[in-house]
Amino acid sequence: MTKIVDDPETFASAALAGFSRVYGRYVRLVKGGVVRATAVPRGKVSVIVGGGSGHYPAFAGYVGPGMADAAVAGEIFASPSTAAVARVCRNADYGGGIILGFGNYAGDVLNFGVAAERLRAEGINVRIVTVTDDVASAPADSHLQRRGIAGDFVVFKVAGAAAESGLAIDDVERVTRLANARTFSFGVAFGGCTLPGATEPLFTVPKGMMALGLGIHGEPGIRDARIVPAGELAKLLVETVLTERPAGARRAAVLLNGLGATKYEELFVLWGAVESQLQAAGVDLIAPEVGEYVTSLDMQGCSLTVMWLDEELERYWLAPCDTPVFRRGETFATEPAAFKADADDEAPTFGPASGASRESARCLAGILDTMVSVLSEAEAELGRIDAFAGDGDHGQGMRRGANAARDAINQAVASGAGAKSALAAAGDAWADRAGGTSGAIWGLLLRSWSSAFADDTAVGDADVVRGARLALDDVMRLGGARLGDKTLVDAFLPFVAALETARKDGLSLKEAWHKASITCDEAAQATAPLTPRLGRARPLAERSIGHPDAGAVSLALIAKAIAARL
Amino acid sequence: MTKIVDDPETFASAALAGFSRVYGRYVRLVKGGVVRATAVPRGKVSVIVGGGSGHYPAFAGYVGPGMADAAVAGEIFASPSTAAVARVCRNADYGGGIILGFGNYAGDVLNFGVAAERLRAEGINVRIVTVTDDVASAPADSHLQRRGIAGDFVVFKVAGAAAESGLAIDDVERVTRLANARTFSFGVAFGGCTLPGATEPLFTVPKGMMALGLGIHGEPGIRDARIVPAGELAKLLVETVLTERPAGARRAAVLLNGLGATKYEELFVLWGAVESQLQAAGVDLIAPEVGEYVTSLDMQGCSLTVMWLDEELERYWLAPCDTPVFRRGETFATEPAAFKADADDEAPTFGPASGASRESARCLAGILDTMVSVLSEAEAELGRIDAFAGDGDHGQGMRRGANAARDAINQAVASGAGAKSALAAAGDAWADRAGGTSGAIWGLLLRSWSSAFADDTAVGDADVVRGARLALDDVMRLGGARLGDKTLVDAFLPFVAALETARKDGLSLKEAWHKASITCDEAAQATAPLTPRLGRARPLAERSIGHPDAGAVSLALIAKAIAARL
Incomplete structure (x- = not known):
């Protein structure tokens, strides 16, 4: 110890x-x-x-x-x-x-x-x-x-x-x-x-x-x-x-x-x-x-x-x-290297943006605020859920990532960034600060979502839905998770599908998001299997029976919180 | 662990x-x-x-x-x-x-x-x-x-x-x-x-x-x-x-x-x-x-x-x-050494010995037999006593050493060794096989005791008493322990003193040894102090309060067993 x-x-x-x-x-x-x-x-x-x-x-x-x-x-x-x-x-x-x-x-x-x-x-x-x-x-x-x-x-x-x-x-x-x-x-x-x-x-x-x-x-x-x-x-x-x-x-x-x-x-x-x-x-x-x-x-x-x-x-x-x-074997000559200054990440610079897109960026910053609030409140509970199957740091990582993303988007907004650039910066900050798998997933999710937006126009309702689909695709492609693997995908895929369906049925974005967030929550809870899978015999795996995936739960919490805000 | x-x-x-x-x-x-x-x-x-x-x-x-x-x-x-x-x-x-x-x-x-x-x-x-x-x-x-x-x-x-x-x-x-x-x-x-x-x-x-x-x-x-x-x-x-x-x-x-x-x-x-x-x-x-x-x-x-x-x-x-x-730094040339055969300890060879000294050696071998018996019986108990203050291996070490000494003296007797050489060989075997401090002490004790004997004459009663004093002196000189240090010396010194006094008072060796072994036993038990010493505050030291020294106890056991045999 x-x-x-x-x-x-x-x-x-x-x-x-x-x-x-x-x-x-x-x-x-x-x-x-x-x-x-x-x-x-x-x-x-x-x-x-x-x-x-x-x-x-x-x-x-x-x-x-x-x-x-x-x-x-x-x-x-x-x-x-x-x-x-x-x-x-x-x-x-x-x-x-x-x-x-x-x-x-x-x-x-x-x-x-x-x-x-x-x-x-x-x-x-x-x-x-x-x-x-x-x-x-x-x-x-x-x-x-x-x-x-x-x-x-x-x-x-x-x-x-x-x-x-x-x-x-x-x-x-x-x-x-x-x-x-x-x-x-x-x-x-x-x-x-x-x-x-x-x-x-x-x-x-x-x-x-x-x-x-x-x-x-x-x-x-x-x-x-x-x-x-x-x-x-x-x-x-x-x-x-x-x-x-x-x-x-x-x-x-x-x-x-x-x-x-x-x-x-x-x-x-x-x-x-x-x-x-x-x-x-x-x-x-x-x-x-x-x-x-x-x-x-x-x-x-x-x-x-x-x-x-x-x-x-x-x-x-x-x-x-x-x-x-x-x-x-023989030793090497150990001449010290002549160092250039660290090739550190460049501080993000933002291209020109329209007033409408900047207004959308401010709105997105508000959503990040909501995410920070909900994740701060839920940190301990998310950690508890994660501890059944993992090392119990999911709540901590999500809180850390969301905070970093919120700070980054506020900075971007202050620098006059448009919606696309501001949300991408938020995603990058989340991934860099939170670390681990969930940090990488959320960084990717936000960055991919942002690719449906632009810096010269406002974010439209259709852009939001299209962004959700792009984010889902990238998370599945690069993250390698499929439905049923007991990951965030198990909640995110039903969410996106429900969002798209509801919009096709003519609901407003607010109504569609609300409906999708309920589907999302149900799917997250359903990631708690009733019997052990994969024939695992280890106490660690046994303890995960009946507990939902922390990543799916945190997504559902965020979706619901945003629904209440839209 | x-x-x-x-x-x-x-x-x-x-x-x-x-x-x-x-x-x-x-x-x-x-x-x-x-x-x-x-x-x-x-x-x-x-x-x-x-x-x-x-x-x-x-x-x-x-x-x-x-x-x-x-x-x-x-x-x-x-x-x-x-x-x-x-x-x-x-x-x-x-x-x-x-x-x-x-x-x-x-x-x-x-x-x-x-x-x-x-x-x-x-x-x-x-x-x-x-x-x-x-x-x-x-x-x-x-x-x-x-x-x-x-x-x-x-x-x-x-x-x-x-x-x-x-x-x-x-x-x-x-x-x-x-x-x-x-x-x-x-x-x-x-x-x-x-x-x-x-x-x-x-x-x-x-x-x-x-x-x-x-x-x-x-x-x-x-x-x-x-x-x-x-x-x-x-x-x-x-x-x-x-x-x-x-x-x-x-x-x-x-x-x-x-x-x-x-x-x-x-x-x-x-x-x-x-x-x-x-x-x-x-x-x-x-x-x-x-x-x-x-x-x-x-x-x-x-x-x-x-x-x-x-x-x-x-x-x-x-x-x-x-x-x-x-x-x-730089590496060394690592040419393998050309090895001579291991310079191992020479197998002991024994000089000429008189029949009377060989008879005494056989008698000493019998005493070693007695020591093996008493130490085998007491092994667990000695370990238990040792565990209060040490690592609990005293009984094991004593049994191992006595066995090696018994084997060595039997081999010496079979090779026609006299009393002095046979007991010295027993001491060396004890020290080599038992290891640790008590092994070294007992090896020294037997070897020093043997220096009062000879290979061309029988062991007389006075030789036994003189040998005890020589052994005590060497153990104290090379071992560095003084009376009151809670070691074997605390029992050995009173034993030798009592043996000498009893002989001066005209008792037979058997009677004197018997009396000295009782003194020895009392002294061994008295190594159990009633209060902590040295101001030690560690749990380890606290546990040793009221328990005698295992080395002193094993000496007393051996002295009593020999008394019964003489």
Whole structure:
């Protein structure tokens, strides 16, 4: 449990700042992440990694010659915002293009994906490779749907070495994808982890038991089993990981990873048995590593990762590197980089706008005010609902995001922005400040909605309805959620459909919105299933039975509040 | 809490073996420790460090060019045996002499000290430097009486660099002592740690509280205080450590050390404030380190260490080194060493012995049999008594030691050894197999007692009494315990005195021993004080009130059992 903390809300950024002070030789702190402090040759492909915080040394500890060029860091266990990803990338772009590497989680896929689109629009050649090594999270035929766990480390090591060797971006991408395709991990957890400032762990594992395949944020695993002696645990890990051994594969990079509260002495005890059993299975171990490489705060447990090597992967696995947590081979010249000023996000500037559109912008600012009020009132209740299935921070994130959006739209209005630009600015601020998946979704929702508006005309009733449909489409396309996945989409889709139908039936926008908000609320409540789904057996999932999705509920609250205001 | 374990009794050696397999490039496993696997120039001074296990990366993780030449590893939190220290030293002796470095704990002082005497007798130039950095453990005017905690790391780093630079042993010793004299640490603990195989922690810290100055094995600290925010904790650590800042000292090596279950993110949060406050106090931070360097299994907590540098210390602090856990600067050529076969302890050989002395040896073997019986019966009870003040392993250690001694004396008798050699062999086996302080004490006790005997004559009654006095003298001299310290001495001294008096009064050996064993038992029971001593405020110490010392009790049990047999 975390004991050293000042303000839990700034824990992740304070930790990153402290890290940067210790390792100033390696990294330079930028807003939302760190970039290499050492000189990088012009034209080198950048390998930029990231994800939520709380996984140290992932990901900031990987930055240095031979490995990553930068790391983006979100809040604890929450994806970094789209703006943060884009900002860090701009600070570590050497003209050779960027490989964005991260574990396969919805929030990261969304934020890194949207950031990649923005950067491409700026002319940067960005490729995305998600790490999908956790065999417990999806069957063998769905390798690319799996979560990323400690495989992050070995895949990023290979990617970094390939980029350092001077390969062009197509080849670095190919090698990185190959590394991921040949990487398999399986883990067990003996106990939960506690978020900074929290008094209770995020989840628990029953005493004397271990959770097989539990994710690094406490996501459900396969099943619970009694804790076994080290030799048997080694057998379980080795046999599970070897199940998907490619035909003829013999040489392997191997990582025995500690999750945070499992001590090195325990990992070494386990390693003796793991190494023997891998050797007995005819595996040649190439420069194996044992230690903490991807952690989950103070979670007890460990995982075994095997990356099957071919000649090319082996060369990059063994190539020298020099990072805060991992050094291999000869050292690099560590000439400090000559820094230009941070490529920070430009303060938004607004084009000319008509008086009518500016009047609509003021009206939209009023709606954002309403959203702040309703979300502030509901913060605790939304947190309570979220805690049944998640980490209980939904209310906090929504309140934070709405506040940032309201401040941004007020600033935009004061700067004379039109409706389209003002709402887009609000969306961007929401995504950047709230972080996580819901922050990215709401940022996207507002920005997409704004694309139905214009800066030279007033917002008409039809624009509002068209904007709703555009927002829904983008949220589904980039967020990847379908109806029935128990997300905000389950309430948003019925809302938009009802809004469109009611308008077609001739109702006024006010009447149509009111009707749609009732449909929306009913749909949100209906996201509470009566029986467990997906065959999940974990206590965490069981507790979610009968509770609605917090994201759907917050959408419905907002819809109703706006109905009362129109 | 330790979850990955096969046999708790072999946990420490299994961890060391696994470590050696991962880091075969750096170290080679020998019985009781590891030695450098890379070539070392002939004539270099060896820096050999060690202590109990459970402190990883202390001490095996420090072995490599630029730092230690070997590390000796005892059982968890228990000193390595004299034989293990001597054996590891013989395997890492390059002809330039040996600096033995370890933290200042009674068991280590005893075992390393006795080993040093043996090695000197073999012609090896051995110097001892104990690390005494914990300001909480003794006042400023008693620096050399303090415990060693995370200061081990910085002092050994300097010692290793000095030796690597080619200094002769006098200078390496001088530099190492200087480093220790200028090193100050202070730590806090938020929670206890649990021994492998145990279900309850060794000690606990009340919820919401932190123990100031608590030792790395749970030894009492100064006081408990409420947990404070990171900024205030930094202030407490910095102010306490700076109290003993030498006049004019400005440049410092600084280490913020995690005790095992305090995560890196927390240490980085704390570091931000520590660095700022040290800078505000006018300290120039030279290559500071933040991380786990000396741990205590899964104890939660951290410590701050400052080593005040002069030109010479700074040079050695910054010198390159390459070990499993710590690399600095350019790398070393890592040519594997050409190994001779392990310099293992020679199997004991016995000189000629008379029939009468061999008969006495058989009689002594019978007494060892009796000791094994009584200690096997009492194992659980001795463990229970020990658990009130210690870690509850006294019964286990005594049983293990007595068994090894019995086996050794039987082997000696079968080889035709006389009484003196047979009992000496029993003592050596006890010390080597039981480990810890009580193992060392009993090994010494038997060996010293044997020095009153001879291999060419039978053991007379007067020899037995004289042997008892010699054993008492050596135990007090080398063990450093005085009457009233609540150790075995509190029972052994009255036993020897009573034995001598009774013999002077004309009683037979059997009668005198019987009388002395009753005195011994009474004295052992009287080691249970009725009120707390030393003003200790920790729950651990409170629990020891009213319970006798386990070492004294086991001595009395043995004395009584022998009385019944004589």
